[in-house]
Amino acid sequence: MTSKEHSGGGSQLEELNGFTNPGLVEHVPRLSDGDPKADRVAERQVAAWFIASMIGTIWFIVSYFLFVPGESMSSIRLHNTSVGLGAALAMFSLGAGAVLWAKNLMSDHEGIDERHDISGSEEDQAVALEILHQAKEESGIARRPLLRNTLIAALAIAPLPAVLVFRDLGPLPGDMMFHTLWDKGVRLIRDPGGIPSADSERPIKAEDVTIGSAYHVLPSGIGADDGPDRPINEKAKAAVLLMRINPNELKEDPARKDWSHDGIVAYSKICTHVGCPVALYEHQTHHLLCPCHQSTFDVTEHCKVIFGPAKRPLPQLPITVDSEGYLVAQSDFAEPVGPTFWEINHP
């Protein structure tokens, strides 16, 4: 690596690939170079920043004790804001002072470090080649193809055990992706919000679902205490949106005609794109909008996708009423809910 002193352009212009090297920009002395008055001003400027930093630190300490956060939000706001401003002033001023010191007062010497050649010297290259040749001769890898081939094969299969132990990273999903808690005769209950518990079940009567209503629904029994994470994991699959539409507006597939009850339809709330909860229901247009990527489903036509990145309709939950007038499921969903996955057609 060579270093050469900075000097004005002009004298060493040279042509390279048809371009003239413009040389270096001429060195301009700073105001503070050689002018003691400007030098003193710059010095005071830096000191002023450092003093501002001290003020910021003291401000932080004082306001920490002065504005004690109490019960009210505005007292917390006052505390956070004043402490934050103090810290910001202290840190920023420290940095600004350091930068100004370096720029205006420290040495203004400009130097150039030339980059060395990418290729090594000829001697170095010869030594490296010699080592490679020697290794080839001494190992005999060119003369012994049996050793070479078995080595390559051994290396190729060596990572397989690692692939195998990936299986132990967690239980395989099994048929978990294909089933939810919905089953024949399971009542539809109102989603109470949060983690469902066993004692807050409110089943829904068909007559309570008036036209234009939307109910957020879970399967009865989801709150049963079978392990700490079960209710929330099951909710992630079984969440359903229940809507009632004027039966004249429904365009139903004859094969699925009896999946709805008197205009009441139930669809999975889990988007078939990446699984966000689709629940932005517009009761006049019957559009269901997913807030994440704007996939839009038409509830009147079995939730077919009419806009956005989702690729398949929301799965429909077949429903009917039981002898007491409560809405119940006819069965589980006919297809897996949520985002599509590779094995979706091979349960």
Add this chain to the structure above:
Amino acid sequence: MKLLADRRRHPMALVVLLLVGLLLTGGAYALFTQTSSAKADTASASDIESGKKLFAANCATCHGLSGEGSKTGPGLIGVGASAVDFQVGTGRMPLQANGPQARVKEPQFNDEQTAQLAAYVGSLGPGPAIPAEENLDASKGDPAAGGGLFRTNCAMCHNVVGAGGALTRGKYAPNLSGVSGKHLYEAMQTGPQNMPIFNDANLTPDDKRDVIAYVNEVTQTTSPGGFKLGSLGPVAEGLFIWFFGLGAVIAMTVWLSSRAK
């Protein structure tokens, strides 16, 4: 004036001008958007009679002479007094222009006229009545329970703190800040525009009061510090950091690498 004229090319002149402009628009907006609150009255035969006249003069073109509806407007038989009180009381009706949905504007009828219209439409067929005062008292509601209900039933459209949000094709869920408890209740009860209906079997009157308590709580709470950016979440925050955060980083870099004067 000479002092001003001399400084008009000052680098800060643009900034000052922008600030003045922004303050003026903001001030004017705040002045003109003060909403009035309404109170419910009990319906009498004379109210219904006056309401019928008002209806014939202002609403019948679209909703039909006796509220049966037409090609341009839905029928109002059975929507109830509550729906009228909401739509007319918030200025959404009478509709001023066609659009994806009716916008909130200065109400065109005073409280008495609104009550008369509501009484008339309420008399056309059974429907939800204007909620009683005791169901609206947010101080009796439980904001925590209301928060759970709000997050399950409302937050997907109205945002978790009621800041509102976009729907399909130009429609939107409005911001709930500053909406009166009565109008919140009526909206849940009647499902205005594209909002689904949350009848008393779905959200009981007590549930609705809890929701109102929650909305009041979150829309009136002071932020614990920093800018809320409209509580709109990652979009507003991302935009802010891309423009102002990265802008500050670039400005610092330019300053650090510039030659000292």
